Amino acid sequence: MNLENLSIAELRALQDDIKKQLKVREQKDLDEARAKILQIAQSLGKSVKELVGDGVRVKTQTVAVKYRNPNDASQQWSGRGRQPKWVKDWVDSGKTLDQAKV
DSSP states (O other): GGGGGGGGGHHHHHHHHHHHHHHHHHHHHHHHHHHHHHHHHHHHHHHHHHTTTTOOOOOOOOOOOOOEEEEEEEEOOOOOSSHHHHHHHHHHHOOGGGGOOO
C-alpha cells in the first residue's frame, strides 16, 4: 500500500481502522490465551486459580533508611530516587547530606 498517494482524510480513516483492528486482535489474543490457560488447568485437574495462584507475587525488599531529617524524624529517605523536598531544602540551606545520615 502506497501511503504517499493518500489524502490526510484517507490517512486518518486508515489510522482509525488500524486502531479498531488492533483492539479486535488484542482481544482475540487474550481470549485465545485464556482458553489455553483453562485447557492446561483442566488437563491437570486444577482450577485456574490453583494453577496461577492469586496473581503475580513480586518479592519486594525494603530499602534501609540512609538519611533522616534531624528536625523531624518522621521524614526519611533511602538515598534512592528523587530527593524529597526536605532533603533539597536541607542542602539548599548550606548543610550537607552527611549531617542527615543515619
